[in-house]
Amino acid sequence: MSIKYNVKVSENIISNSFHFGLAEKPTAAKRLAQTLDPKSTKFSIEVTRVERGKKIRLPDTDGYSMEYSGHKVLILSAFGHLYTLVQDGIGWQYPVYDFKWMPLHRTIKKLDESKFHLRIESAIESMKYLAKKSVSSIIMTDYDEEGEVIGGVTLSKILGEEILTSAKRMKFSTFAKKELMNSFKEVFQADHTGINDGMYNRGLMRHYLDWLWGINLSRALMLSLKNTSGRYHTLSTGRVQGPTLSFVIEREFDRGIFVPTPYFNLDVSIENSKGRFELVYSKGDIAEKNKAVALRKKIKDKIAIVSEVTKKRSKNNPPAPYNLSSLQKDAYTYYRINPSRTLQIAEKLYLAAAISYPRTSSEKYPSDLSHADVLKKLSRQQAFKDIGKQILLGKLNPKEGKKNDPAHPCIYPTGIKPANMRGADMNVYSLIIYKYFATFGKAAIIESNRVDFDIEGNKFHINGSRTIDLGWKAWAGVLGQIRDKELPVFRKDSKADVVIAKVKNKFTKPPPALNQASLLRLMEKQEIGTKATRSEIINSIFERKYLTGDPIKITAVGEIVNEVLRTFSPQVISVELSRQLDKMGDLIELSYNGGNTQFSLQDAVTQGILNLHQMLVKLKENEHEIGTMIDKQLLYLRKEAVIIGKCIECKEGDLKIIRSISSGKRFVGCSKYFENKTCNATYPLPQKGKLEPIDKLCKSDNYPQIRVYGGKKPWNLCLNADCEIRIEFKKKMELSKNRKSARDDKRVKTGETIKTSKTVDTRRTSKSARDVKTVNTRKSTKTNKTAETHKSTKTNKTAKTSKSTKTNKTAKTSKSTKTNKTAKTRKSAMQSKEQELMDRIRVIKTKMEISKSRKSTKTGTKKASRTVKTRKTSKSARDDKTVKTSESTKTNKTAKDSKSALQSKEKEMMDRIRVIKTKRRLKK
Secondary structure, three states, X not given: OOEEEEEEOXXXXXXXXXXXXXXXXXXXXXXXXXXXXXXXXXXXXXXXXXXXXXXXXXXXXXXXXXXXXXXXXXXXXXXXXXXXXXXXXXOOOOOOOOEEEEEXXXXXXXXXXXXXXXXXXXXXXXXXXXXHHOXXXXXXXXXXXXXXXXXXXXXXXXXXXXXXXXXXXXXXXXXXXXXXXXXHHHHHHOOOOOOOHHHHHHHHHHHHHHHHHHHHHHHHHHHHHHHHHOOOXXXXXXXXHHHHHHHHHHHHHHHHHOOOOEEEEEEEEEEEOOEEEXXXXXXXXXXXXXXXXXXXXXXXXXXXXXXXXXXXXXXXXXXXXXXXXXXXXXXXXXXXXXXXXXXXXXXXXXXXXXXXXXXXXXXXXXXXXXHHHHHHHHHOOHHHHHHHXXXXXXXXXXXXXOOOOOOOOOEOEOOOOOOOOOHHHHHHHHHHHHHHHHOOOOOEEEEEEEEEEEEOOEEEEEEEEEEEEOHHHHHOHHHHOOOOEOOOOOOOOOEEEEEEEEEEEEEOOOOXXXXXXXXXXXXXXOOOOOXXXXXXXXXXXXXXXXXXXXXXXXXXXXXXXXXXXXXXXXXXXXXXXXXXXXXXXXXXXXXXXXXXXXXXHHHHHHHHHHHHHHHHXXXXXXXXXXXXXXXXXXXXXXXXXXXXXXXXXXXXXXXXXXXXOOOOOEEEEEOHHHHXXXXXXXXXXXXXXXXXXXXXXXXXXXXXXXXXXXXXXXXXXXXXXXXXXXXXXXXXXXXXXXXXXXXXXXXHXXXXXXXXXXXXXXXXXXXXXXXXXXXXXXXXHOHHHHHHHHOOOOHHHHHHHHHHHHHHHHHHHHHHXXXXXXXXXXXXXXXXXXXXXXXXXXXXXXXXXXXXXXXXXXXXXXXXXXXXHHHHHXXXXXXXXXXXXXXXXXXXXXXXXXXXXXXXXXXXXXXXXXXXXXXXXXXX
């Protein structure tokens, strides 16, 4: 099927020679253009798709035209990704090893096209048009693996593979003006800056292997279920997803098999003139209870003597600047912002030029960064003014960490204040600034105190600490929290009474459950995934409903997927295999960037496919057993999803969500009714929204509860209709409804329009409203010409004919419609209609004043009078609609006498108002 495109760009834009610039996102394209050239202009490209002779106008593609240092550049955006990997061939089977890049809009059916896909299609055709006319192409995407892949794949698909040897590359870590200008100049100073071949091919390897792993392993799971039971359920796993899921499983397993070990401790308190203090037994925990009891008896009601007082000072050095992992950790620790959300906020701040590029593992500042300039800009922001000025008074030698990233420096603020900062966005932004401030500080000085006591020959002690010099903590905001525990002055040989001596029975604790921040650190420690993808992997596992909660818990679906892979293909969840594949990426980067190794992209993909094929063979051989395992678990889950709890009345059956075959309504009923009809307990349920059983019983009456997902937020519903909490909730809902109704009534009285789809009078009044709108529009454009067009010499004749043929039918319809309306609704509708007609009369009078035609005034008046008499005897409110319909069929004909028609129409409307007023009196 042949598809052609017509692309139109203003001649002013492409009249002179220009370079084609490719940015990663629309916001980045705008920022690049405005920063490099404050006089840059936005332009639009029109794209029309011609298919089978039919023309379809696609959404316009926006671009930016800028000039800097004598070079004109037209910048378009790749919308993140314009191309994606798909199967090269047809069929839904596995294994599949053939793949290709395809435009996003071509991966869906025509019926499923959204505005987003049309924008992608328009953007690709716009790029083809501009790139082919340009002098050269400049890749302006983020300078990392993903940015290289986006730029390289997009240009190679538009202009061919050869463009990768001639394309220019801008390299920058912030959108700061100075850095962008220097980067832009460097592009044209060298003959060819080009893309980073090592990063590009490493990024391609990751895309290829992740796609191969994901599509084949996911299909293996789903087809095992489908071929065994005929059922379908969305399941997935992948190269990094498998090991990450196993981390949670292993931690849950360790916690599950953990056997607490009892131990004993002494709770000892002493008291003197300075207060009461709790002591710690210096030898630690006591394994045997009899020894703890004997020690308690020995020291109870005795005297504690200070045997030694020691003081020690230590330095707490300033922290290293943020990389992505440490930022995600602190954002979760201090504000409970999950890692994927932190990355989203950081990218938003980066595009606003407020911080440097966030997807970095570096803890080092760029060598050419002017800290003085950054601090001066931060000092202009009210929240950071005082600290910024203090730092500027000293030496600007910030602390750096050991980690380095060849592509980007650490995360630091640029000094530019982003707009509309609030909530989580502001929290992440302030963390970055306070960490930046802290790196300029000196070490904090902490004094630790320890006082040792002797009680009947047994050693006890108490610890304390105080901060002598805040150092960097004074500038670190929430990061510089101080937890001092100051002790009063104790002198050697001073005494205190033992007032409390108790034996405490304790148990060892299991390893802590994982949360998103600790899982992220575990992935980093095990060296799987990348700094940019780890949070996305965690997020995808949550979306698949393999994990839930905070701290993280494994779901039944996640558990069965992990069990299947562990049993039949343990390599999938192997950390070592995933780590080996990541190391192949290192070899590729070294090889392409001039290292001693010779390892190509093709070598890596071949090795990855060989490893994958071994796993798929085992999965295929055990397909039936795998499908049976998954099916049993899903059946159990479906059963659990409909059971609410034990029956309150019979105490034996299970309360289940049931849908009536006859009415189709859902309710809760006892399972004993279906077994032997011994219990007929039933409870009503909401008929809309998703229902989910919950373990918690109602606090009011201990009845089971369900979670209802519907409306703005979910809510808990007690099954007992007489529950006090449920009744109170219902009252609040009714009160809210009544308040809304009162507000609506108030709007009616003040003349405001209330939008409702259930108003019966909408049909009656909508035509009049359209007429008024049409008259007003025509008046504002060409009043005289429109007024003449709007009239017709045959209007009255046609109206009479139409009325005479449809009067009886319309009257009956109108009568039947009015029967169902309330008096209040009819009165409101009549008032509304009367007001609209009066507005139309005022419009018509205005037109009459400016009309130059004075002919046939008397004739028009006589015709209007005859019309009024006819309508008095035979017309109802529905006749008006028929008249309008008949009149509208002739509105495009040319009339000679405008004044006559306008006067006629005014008379008709006055008559209609009299009819409405008469009806109102009759109703009363």
